[in-house]
Every structure is written in structure tokens, then in C-alpha cells.
Amino acid sequence: MPARAPDMPARQSARRGERLELKGLRRDFSGFAALKGLDLTIEPGEFVALLGPSGCGKTTALNCIAGLTPLTAGSISLGPLRIDQLPPERRGFGMVFQSYALFPHMTARKNVGFGLAMQNVARREAAQRVDEALTLVRLAAQADKLPGQMSGGQQQRVAIARAVVIRPPVVLMDEPLSNLDAKLRLEMRGEIRRIHEAIGSTTIYVTHDQDEALSMADRIVVMRDGLIRQTGSPTDLYERPAHVDVAEFMGFRTQLPGRVVTSDGTRATIEACSSTLQVLQRGPLAEGQAVVLMMRPEDLVAGPVGIPVTVRIAEYRGRAFFGAAETADGTELFFRSDKPTGAGDRITVAARPEQILLYPAAAA
CATH class of the missing domain: 3.40.50.300 (P-loop containing nucleotide triphosphate hydrolases)
Structure with a gap:
């Protein structure tokens, strides 16, 4: 001592x-x-x-x-x-x-x-x-x-x-x-x-x-x-x-519940919000396992394919619009759009596999 x-x-x-x-x-x-x-x-x-x-x-x-x-x-x-x-x-x-x-x-x-x-x-x-x-x-x-x-x-x-x-x-x-x-x-x-x-x-x-x-x-x-x-x-x-x-506090505002469809040890296919997403795998996963997906608003981008959502609010912040939206089941997510969008718009949003964090639901 x-x-x-x-x-x-x-x-x-x-x-x-x-x-x-x-x-x-x-x-x-x-x-x-x-x-x-x-x-x-x-x-x-x-x-x-x-x-x-x-x-x-x-x-x-x-x-x-x-x-x-x-x-x-x-x-x-x-x-x-x-x-x-x-x-x-x-x-x-x-x-x-x-x-x-x-x-x-x-x-x-x-x-x-x-x-x-x-x-x-x-x-x-x-x-x-x-x-x-x-x-x-x-x-x-x-x-x-x-x-x-x-x-x-x-x-x-x-x-x-x-x-x-x-x-x-x-x-x-x-x-x-x-x-x-x-x-x-x-x-x-x-x-x-x-x-x-x-x-x-x-x-x-x-x-x-x-x-x-x-x-x-x-x-x-x-x-x-x-x-x-x-x-x-x-x-x-x-x-x-x-x-x-910790992820939430470091800016990963969107949390989506999901389930593992397939996993090869490197990349996993996850079903979330009636869509399938590709995620880089950072640990062992089992098919059917419940998981939580997390993304930053700047990484979840409006585009031609992805998760269908309805825009609830959007703000213009200079070079892009940032907003909050809801999926069909009411799950809230936060996104970026390079094109004008506003409340009530129906769009799709997606993130690249390396920009999505994945956590086992039991360890969340």
C-alpha cells in the first residue's frame, strides 16, 4: 500500500x-x-x-x-x-x-x-x-x-x-x-x-x-x-x-434488432426490418442468433436499395440532409441524404458492411 x-x-x-x-x-x-x-x-x-x-x-x-x-x-x-x-x-x-x-x-x-x-x-x-x-x-x-x-x-x-x-x-x-x-x-x-x-x-x-x-x-x-x-x-x-x-455514446445512434441468416466467419447476412444486410463479422455467430446492428447517421445513406423507411424529420446541414425516419414496424433510425428530403417521404437507406457494428443481443 x-x-x-x-x-x-x-x-x-x-x-x-x-x-x-x-x-x-x-x-x-x-x-x-x-x-x-x-x-x-x-x-x-x-x-x-x-x-x-x-x-x-x-x-x-x-x-x-x-x-x-x-x-x-x-x-x-x-x-x-x-x-x-x-x-x-x-x-x-x-x-x-x-x-x-x-x-x-x-x-x-x-x-x-x-x-x-x-x-x-x-x-x-x-x-x-x-x-x-x-x-x-x-x-x-x-x-x-x-x-x-x-x-x-x-x-x-x-x-x-x-x-x-x-x-x-x-x-x-x-x-x-x-x-x-x-x-x-x-x-x-x-x-x-x-x-x-x-x-x-x-x-x-x-x-x-x-x-x-x-x-x-x-x-x-x-x-x-x-x-x-x-x-x-x-x-x-x-x-x-x-x-x-458505448457505441451509442460514440455516435452510433441507430439500433436495429436483427437475426443471423448465414455466417461464414468473415461476413454475416442479417435479417433486420424485413430486409437483409451484409455485415462484417467480428466474432462467432450462430444461424438464428438474435443480434443488434448499430450505425452512425452519416453512414446510413439514402439510396436506391436498402431498408424502406418513412422520413419523420430532416434538417439541411450544408452539404447534406440529416434526419430521423421509421421503418414499417416503428423502429427509429437516423440517416443522411445527399438529395433534398422531408417529412413523409418514403425512401430506402443502407450502409456499407464495414460501417455496421454487430453485437449479440444477449451481450448488448
């Missing part, structure tokens, strides 16, 4: 280059288990995204790591030191909140320097580090502005600068882009990744947005009901989700 460090000075808590280990994390709230024994090892300098729907436990996990929420059971270690019994300020972690949490009466410079003042860092060194942090987030020219005089994106950069100026071993981010508009979110993704690479700290990023996780993280941890469902690289999660619920 890692050694406890109840008397570790704050300046020693910021241990760069140390592995963060979460073992058996459990957190109960009045009999409800928000975390159910979470195990995770995060390597030094890694960017890990905790991804999942609301209520899956990702923010609770982040707050436990930060020390804002005490554990019911389990341990958190940074290198050889167990830190879960240390208060937040003794862990030396930087945190970026969804709401920015800036002091409205302080300039950007003073907001960034607040943590250094709490650590009693010498004035000259603090001023230098604040200047470096503001330059890192490209806000040197805005240093003397109040938060109310800045855009949402600029305020979030101030919050990031405040988190990294203390030179933390771990930076924790709780959905920091959710309050920004679409254009700013896209811009800030690249900025956060750039800052992560510049400072070299481990980053743990909570989000419910798969695009954010895919574009920034080295590794994605998909959570559901207080448990980890799958971990892997963005490519792993995007192309090879291990469970139906």
Missing part, C-alpha cells in the same frame, strides 16, 4: 512526472452509489477524457480526485504517496470549472495570481509566473481587464492560466467549454491541447461531448452508472466500441 503523507508540505504535493492511481473508488450519496469501485491508472503527462452521459459519475470522480468530495471507499495515489486524505489545497492540483469561477472585481492578472498568493510565493517570482501563464494562454494584452470586460473564451483562458500557474502535476477540467458557443468551443479545443503539451502536466478532462474527447484526449474513459465501461485511444473507441451503450 502506498505510504500516507499527512504532513506533506504543499510545495511537495506538486509531484510532476508521477503516475496517478485510482483504486476501488466508491462514493455514496444517501444510499445511492455514484461511483461503484472505479479503478484507473493515469500515466504522467497523459491527457485522459472521462466521457459519459449526465449522472454517469464522471464529475463525481473528478471531484474525488480534486479532494472536493470525500471517498466512501478506495484510494488515490500520486506516485508513492496516498493523497485521498489530504485537503484540496494540499494536493497541488489545478482545476478549471465549467462556470469559470473568476473573481469579478479582480483583473485577469490578479485572478491568475490568486493561487500563488495563497501559496505565499515571493512577489517577484509570482509576477513572472503570472506573466508567463497569461502569455501561454495568449492573454498578455488583456492582463488588466476585469472578467466582465472579456469574452467567454477569454474568461475561460484566464481560468486555465490560473490553474496552470501553480505548476500542478495534474490539471482537472470539468466541462470547461459547455458555456461557449460552437465556434469558440472548436477554437478552445485546440488551445487546451496546445497548453497541455506546453506545460507537461497530466490532464483529466470531463465531458459529455464525444467530439471534444476524440479531438483532445490521448485516452478516453467511457463511464456509465458509476462504472468504467471501456477505456482506449480515440481510434479504439470510435472504431471498436465494446458495448452497445
